[in-house]
Amino acid sequence: MGGGLSGLRIGITRAAEQAESLSRLIEQRGGEPILLPALCLREPPSWAPFDDAAALLPDGFDGIVFTSANAVERTLDRLTILGVDAGDVLDGLLTVVVGTATSEMVASRGLVPDIVPEEFHSEGLLEALESRVASGLRGTRWFLPRALVARDVLPRGLEARRAQVIAAPVYEVGPPLDPEPILARLEQGLDVVTFASGSAVTNLQALVGDRWGELLDGVAVAALGPVTADACVDAGLRVSIQPPEARMEALVESTVAWAAEGAGAGRA
Structure with missing residues (x-):
């Protein structure tokens, strides 16, 4: 499998136990997965x-x-x-x-x-x-x-x-049990943040609080499915990446396409 995400830090907001498959797909395309588990399944x-x-x-x-x-x-x-x-x-x-x-x-x-x-x-x-x-x-x-x-x-x-x-x-x-590592990784900067559910959006926004706009400024938002995309918009985010299918593979491929299109414009 080719690259396409080389040098990009890509945030994954899924629950920790569900992040492995997306992390692997991102790594296969040369990206760096950044775990931001905004959800805790109970x-x-x-x-x-x-x-x-x-x-x-x-x-x-x-x-x-x-x-x-x-x-x-x-x-x-x-x-x-x-x-x-x-x-x-x-x-x-x-x-x-x-x-x-x-x-x-x-x-x-x-x-x-x-x-x-x-x-x-x-x-x-x-x-x-x-x-x-x-x-x-x-x-x-x-x-x-x-x-x-x-x-x-x-x-x-x-x-x-x-x-x-x-x-x-x-x-x-529920919200993550330990939010401090998530905040620390956000402060280090991201190129893309991925959301697979509306709950991930609302939980991460609640965790970040007043720094929501600051920490996600300039970060491309990838949303899996129309309901998740709507939640992103409701949270004041602009969705740059939305795959045609609600699959992790499609999310990664759409992110690769976005990176290719945005490479000449500083990936804005």
Whole structure:
């Protein structure tokens, strides 16, 4: 694999346990990954809502919806703890995923997603469901394992179509446990900062506080997916890099393309 990112310091705001793949891709293209773990993934406050919903599988639902790779991993791990064979339970359900990374996580666990919308956000998922479920969404029941704090676009959209949604937290996204190393790395300067979720944007902004504009001045912002890009804009950032697919490989390739285009202009 060629270079393209040589000499660039590229910040990664994903949780520490999720940063390895992006770090490796950046290094392969000659860049220097700078770990800025703005997220800390934790267990949900209680597994009771999930366990109660899982007890209804599979007959109690028409489908299950995964909106993140984290949700897939935590859901399947919890089902294993409960002594449930995920393959058998989910085989009779429509398995719906948002985003390529989520689809790849489902596949890596030996499952086959039934619906992967072309648009990588909840609005696109609603359109895909309406086109796939021939009888309509009215009266259908959907299981939505997700983060403790998440957007309500999907459940509200389904409920507006007279479907029933049972959402249950399978993880919680919190701020980093030790912010000092993150601040120190930001002070050393970056060429690019990458965001893979809106939570990473809001957490990093809260951590930096009044120095948000100062520390990110002149830093190119790369956002994975339209929801993340919107969060960046809401935080006062200008998104310079947004890949056409919600995949880490696409994020790196788009960053390489940005670097090539900006090389003659000082990468402004």
